[in-house]
Amino acid sequence: MMRSKVLSLVARAASNRMMSTATKLTTVEVNDKTGIATLTMNRPPVNGLNLELLQDLKSSIDEVEGNKSRGLILTSSSSTIFSAGLDILEMYKPDKDRIRAFWTQLQETWLALYGSSVPTAAAINGHSPAGGCLLATSCEYRVMVPNFTIGLNETQLGIVAPKWFMASFLSVLPQREAERALNQGRMFTTEEALKVGLIDETANSKEEAIEKCVAFIGTFAKVNPLARSLTKQQFRAADLQQLQNERQQDLEKFLFFVNQPAVQKGLGIYLEGLKKKAKKQ
Numbered sequence: 001m002m003r004s005k006v007l008s009l010v011a012r013a014a015s016n017r018m019m020s021t022a023t024k025l026t027t028v029e030v031n032d033k034t035g036i037a038t039l040t041m042n043r044p045p046v047n048g049l050n051l052e053l054l055q056d057l058k059s060s061i062d063e064v065e066g067n068k069s070r071g072l073i074l075t076s077s078s079s080t081i082f083s084a085g086l087d088i089l090e091m092y093k094p095d096k097d098r099i100r101a102f103w104t105q106l107q108e109t110w111l112a113l114y115g116s117s118v119p120t121a122a123a124i125n126g127h128s129p130a131g132g133c134l135l136a137t138s139c140e141y142r143v144m145v146p147n148f149t150i151g152l153n154e155t156q157l158g159i160v161a162p163k164w165f166m167a168s169f170l171s172v173l174p175q176r177e178a179e180r181a182l183n184q185g186r187m188f189t190t191e192e193a194l195k196v197g198l199i200d201e202t203a204n205s206k207e208e209a210i211e212k213c214v215a216f217i218g219t220f221a222k223v224n225p226l227a228r229s230l231t232k233q234q235f236r237a238a239d240l241q242q243l244q245n246e247r248q249q250d251l252e253k254f255l256f257f258v259n260q261p262a263v264q265k266g267l268g269i270y271l272e273g274l275k276k277k278a279k280k281q
Ligand SMILES: CCCCCCCCCC/C=C/CC(=O)SCCNC(=O)CCNC(=O)[C@H](O)C(C)(C)COP(=O)(O)OP(=O)(O)OC[C@H]1O[C@@H](n2cnc3c(N)ncnc32)[C@H](O)[C@@H]1OP(=O)(O)O
Pocket: 045, 046, 048, 080, 081, 083, 084, 085, 086, 087, 088, 089, 127, 129, 130, 131, 132, 153, 154, 157, 159, 160, 161, 162, 253, 254, 257, 258, 271, 274, 275, 276, 277, 278, 279, 281
């Protein structure tokens, strides 16, 4: 390794504190200069949101809430995928107990991210379909690298985005745009997402995306943190409360829906298509 690279790694290690261990599917790194935490998803190949990744995401969000970070930036260790959304293998021919735990964990993770008291931003450094888009739109700001896609494509898979997925989407897009995109299961390119307002900025690299997220979080430097977080909570309270009130019904609805033979058949065909595509590459 070149000496300069070694020196830069040493310097970086000195100014950043690794808060989580590498055995987890997420890492949290707090920059000592800015006080901002970067939460990185690391479940190759596509950051499919399975039960374990969702558990780690939730505990990392809790860690950031607890360590007085000035903000949270969500990103991915992959160079081409932010997150491929829910791991379809959790929903296809599911185990009865595990699928309950999986959906319950997804609810908890969304409540923690969407309701986070610290400023949140997503550095979207790769494709971000469905559950990936849910994570990104749960944050307050989005910066995306070109030549990738983002959107809620559920209807393309023959499934329906629950109300709280729609709530995140609607916190970013006007109702008319959100409704049309969801009905179509539309995936937006980075450029299209910027035009419609689904993302706030573009960046040429992950590093630049993170810098822009840091700049966004920096805009709150002179704002009283309690006033800021209570204001955010008020904007989001109705969406959060709705899921809190309906958690059990939401779980039962999901289980009923996902276990329908037609839905299982559709998921099987979709998975097969993904696998065929992967083999061709
Ligand atoms: C009335 C109200 C009722 C409420 C009912 C609720 C119903 C349920 C709602 C649930 C909503 C969930 C939304 C979701 O998140 S579903 C997931 C949607 N995700 C996708 O459609 C993305 C699919 N993947 C891709 O498009 C591409 O993989 C990619 C992300 C663009 C990456 O492309 P790539 O070329 O880099 O990689 P690729 O070769 O395709 O994939 C590599 C391997 O990963 C597997 N894989 C990809 N995505 C998933 C996934 N989401 N789950 C599981 N596995 C995935 C792929 O099959 C390859 O595997 P292998 O190497 O062949 O084994």
